[in-house]
Amino acid sequence: MASDLDLRLDTLRATDELPGALLDTLRAYLLDAPDEALFRMSPPRWAAKTGVPEQQALDLFLHATHAGILEFAWGLLCPGCMAFLTTPGALRSLQRRHCNFCNIDVEGTVDDRVEVAFTVSPQVRKIRFHHPETLDLREDGLRLYFSSSLSPESSPHKKVADRITHADRAPPGENHTVRIQLGDEPQALIAPTCHTVVYLHADAPDAAPTAHVELFDGSSIPGELHLPKGDVEITLLNRLSEPMGYLIAPIGFAGWPEPHAAGEPSVHPTMPYLTGPRLIASQAFRDLFRAASIPSEGGLELKGVTVLFTDLKGSTAIYERVGDIRAYELVRRHFAALRGIAAAEGGSIVKTIGDAVMASFADPEDAIRAAIQMQQTIARLGEGELSLKIGVHTGPCIAVELNDRLDYFGRTVNIAARVEGLAGAGEIVCTDSVFEALGVREALDKAGYRPARETAMLRGIAGEVAVTRLARA
Numbered sequence: 001m002a003s004d005l006d007l008r009l010d011t012l013r014a015t016d017e018l019p020g021a022l023l024d025t026l027r028a029y030l031l032d033a034p035d036e037a038l039f040r041m042s043p044p045r046w047a048a049k050t051g052v053p054e055q056q057a058l059d060l061f062l063h064a065t066h067a068g069i070l071e072f073a074w075g076l077l078c079p080g081c082m083a084f085l086t087t088p089g090a091l092r093s094l095q096r097r098h099c100n101f102c103n104i105d106v107e108g109t110v111d112d113r114v115e116v117a118f119t120v121s122p123q124v125r126k127i128r129f130h131h132p133e134t135l136d137l138r139e140d141g142l143r144l145y146f147s148s149s150l151s152p153e154s155s156p157h158k159k160v161a162d163r164i165t166h167a168d169r170a171p172p173g174e175n176h177t178v179r180i181q182l183g184d185e186p187q188a189l190i191a192p193t194c195h196t197v198v199y200l201h202a203d204a205p206d207a208a209p210t211a212h213v214e215l216f217d218g219s220s221i222p223g224e225l226h227l228p229k230g231d232v233e234i235t236l237l238n239r240l241s242e243p244m245g246y247l248i249a250p251i252g253f254a255g256w257p258e259p260h261a262a263g264e265p266s267v268h269p270t271m272p273y274l275t276g277p278r279l280i281a282s283q284a285f286r287d288l289f290r291a292a293s294i295p296s297e298g299g300l301e302l303k304g305v306t307v308l309f310t311d312l313k314g315s316t317a318i319y320e321r322v323g324d325i326r327a328y329e330l331v332r333r334h335f336a337a338l339r340g341i342a343a344a345e346g347g348s349i350v351k352t353i354g355d356a357v358m359a360s361f362a363d364p365e366d367a368i369r370a371a372i373q374m375q376q377t378i379a380r381l382g383e384g385e386l387s388l389k390i391g392v393h394t395g396p397c398i399a400v401e402l403n404d405r406l407d408y409f410g411r412t413v414n415i416a417a418r419v420e421g422l423a424g425a426g427e428i429v430c431t432d433s434v435f436e437a438l439g440v441r442e443a444l445d446k447a448g449y450r451p452a453r454e455t456a457m458l459r460g461i462a463g464e465v466a467v468t469r470l471a472r473a
Contacts, residue, residue: 004123004124005027005030005031005069005124005125006027008064008067008068008069008123008124009023009026009027009067009069011067012063012064012067015063017059017063018056018059018060018063022052022056022060023060025050025052026060026064026069029046029050030069030120030124030125031125035127035128035129036129036140036143038119038120038125038127038129039119039120039127039129039143039148040073040084040117040118040119040143040147040148041061041070041117041118041119041120041148042115042117042118042148042149042272042273042274043057043058043060043061043118043274044057044058044272044273044274045149045272045273046061048272055282055344055345055346058274058278058279058282058284058346059282059284059343061118062279062282062284062285062288062289063284063288064118065118065288066288066289068121068123068124069120069121069124070118070119070120070121071118071119071120071121072116072117072118072119073086073116073117073118073119074086074114074115074116074276075114075115075116075117075147076097076106076113076114077106077113077114077115077147078099078101078102078104078106079104079106079113080099080101080102080104081099081101081102081146082146082147082149082150082157083099083101083102083145083146083147083195084115084117084145084146084147084148085097085099085106085195086195098218099195100195100196100197100218100219100220100223101188101190101195101197103223114275114276114277115147115149115273115274115275115276116273116274116275116276116279117147117148117149117273117274128140129143129144132144132192132193132245133169133193133242133243133245135245136167137164137167137168137192137245137246137247138161138164138167138247141161141164141167141190141192141245141247142157142160142161142190142192144192144193145190145192145195147273149272149273160249160250160251161249163249163250164247164248164249165180165187165248165249165250166178166180166247166248167245167246167247167248168245168246169243169244169245169246170215170236170237170238170243170244170246171238171243172238172240172241172242172243172244173237173238173239173241174237174238175235175236175237176235176236176237176238177233177234177235177236178233178234178236178248179231179232179233179234180200180231180232180234180248181230181231181232182200182201182202182227182228182229182230182232183202183229184202184229185250185251186199186200186201186202186250186251187199187200187248187249187250187251188200188248188249188251189213189234189246189247189248190246190247190248190249191215191244191245191246192245192246192247193244193245194215194216194217194218194240194244195218196215196216196217196218196219196220196244196246197220197223198213198215198220198222198223198224198225199223199224199225200224200225200227200234200248201224201225201226201227202227202228202229202230203226204226204227204228205228205229206228207226207227207228209227209228209230209231209232209233210232210233210234210235211225211227211232211233211234211235212234212235212237213225213234213235213236213237214237214239215236215237215238215239215240215244215246216239216240217240275362277302277303277304277305277362278346278362278363280302280362280399280406281305281346281347281348281360281361281362282343282346282347282348283339283342283343283347283348283349284343285348286348286349286350286405286406287348300398300399300400301396301397301398301399302396302397302398302399302408303396304362304394304395304396305360305361305362305394305395305396305397305399305408305412306347306360306361306362306363306364306366306367306392306393306394306434307358307359307360307392307393307394307397307408307412307413307416308342308347308357308358308359308360308361308367308370308371308390308391308392308416309356309357309358309359309390309391309392309416309417309419309420310338310356310357310359310374310388310389310390310420311355311356311388311389311420311423312331312334312355312356312378312386312387312388313386313387313388313389313425314385314386314387314425315327315330315331315355315386317385318330318331318385318386321385330381330386331355333381334355334378334381334386335349335352335357337374337377337378337381338357338359338374338378341370341373341374341377342359342361342370344370345361345366345367345369345370345373346361346362346363346366347359347360347361347362347366347367347370348360350406350407350408351405351407356420358408358413358416358417360397360408363437364392364394364430364433364434364437364438364439364440365437365438365439365440365443367392367394367434368392368428368430368434368440368443368444369443371390371392371428372428372443372444372447372449374388374390375387375388375390375426375428379426387425387426388425388426389420389421389423389424389425389426389427390420390423390427390428390429391416391417391418391419391420391421391422391423391428391429391430392416392419392428392429392430392431392434393412393415393416393419393430393431393433393434394412394431394433394434394437395410395411395412395415395433396410396411396412397409397410397412397413398410411461414460414461415431415458415461415465418458418459418460418461419431419456419458419465419467421459422456422458422467422469423469424471426471426472427469427470427471428449428469428470428471429467429468429469429470430467430468430470431465431466431467431468432466432467432468434468435451435468444470447472448472448473449470449471449472449473450470450471450472450473451468451469451470452468452469452470452471453466453467453468453469454466454467454468454469455467
């Protein structure tokens with residue numbers, strides 16, 4: 001009898017969306033990898049490990065999630081300690097969150113601080129992380145609390161794991177007493193599943209060697225304890241309805257972000273991870289999950305989206321020359337080609353407007369590479385009688401759910417549309433925010449595009465806008 005995993009993989013094989021060899025690679029990995037490797041997986045890291053192209057890995061993970069093979073979780077990353085502040089409701093519940101470890105607020109905009117990670121579904125393979133209440137917190141507590149994208153060699157997290165002095169679980173609604181020894185180095189009580197932290201300082205020699213702390217989901221009363229050195233007794237009252245696992249470890253060594261630090265802490269070096277903007281921009285996410293994760297009211301603010309508009313030139317003459325049926329087929333193939341190019345470069349088609357297309361990308365370089373390929377492909381498809389005008393701009397947008405699909409609104413969209421209107425047949429026009437982005441000039445040089453800088457007045461946009469007109473040399 002076929003396993004649950006094989007049956008679900010068969011549904012993906014039947015779609016012909018993904019190569020069979022790629023599905024075989026995923027199958028072997030899900031069966032053979034250790035439990036910790038299947039918890040909060042990163043598509044970029046998995047791609048690097050297996051040699052699969054990164055975009056193909058992302059598409060694979062999304063299709064596998066849609067088929068019930070994987071599950072994804074969204075987390076805001078603390079810029080100080082890289083805590084993975086989980087949001088079970090995905091994008092719909094992203095909000096301003098507080099990192100109790102660093103005592104700083106983490107803004108809830110969907111930018112590079114949002115990580116999307118994937119865990120194997122319990123329907124496919126049961127791993128210990130599906131039951132966090134039974135985990136050995138000395139071994140796995142920090143995996144629950146912090147992002148799995150941390151680089152162990154360059155972060156202090158491994159030092160914390162190696163120096164855990166106590167780990168236990170406080171029963172719900174009851175007092176739970178723990179006895180520890182405090183020295184000169186501050187310690188922290190960390191509850192991984194609810195991101196609660198209590199700092200323990202041995203800086204009050206005249207204080208009683210006892211204390212009482214109430215633990216909540218994401219907070220505690222008080223948040224810090226000042227006690228004498230030596231043996232102390234701490235009574236914990238778990239205010240949740242389930243046991244709360246916790247661990248205690250010294251945190252006063254060099255390299256750790258100072259709690260209560262003012263200003264913007266530095267992010268510790270990390271391995272590649274999948275950001276929220278990159279996921280939202282992908283065609284597979286749009287096709288498979290539509291607007292299911294976007295707040296129903298008010299939309300979602302995105303820090304940076306690259307918007308690309310195209311307009312097909314020559315289609316009217318084609319209709320006159322070859323007739324409606326043949327011309328419509330060419331236009332349909334044009335849409336299919338643009339969709340495939342956008343998807344291959346990590347973007348997606350937002351909508352079509354007549355013969356025009358609006359597409360979105362997480363990165364300007366991806367959008368420019370797509371624009372170059374679109375120009376070349378449509379010129380071949382139309383046998384010299386069809387060409388594209390393309391405009392590209394990048395900036396903040398509002399993502400909204402409109403007619404059961406994800407759409408974008410805001411000044412960035414308006415500028416991109418107006419910039420497309422400046423382009424001639426076979427030209428790409430982009431703003432400085434695109435042209436100056438990392439990797440864009442190199443991509444244009446490689447494709448033989450010659451830049452011409454200018455300024456333009458755009459309808460409905462105040463002031464002149466600096467743009468770059470790009471044509472093949």
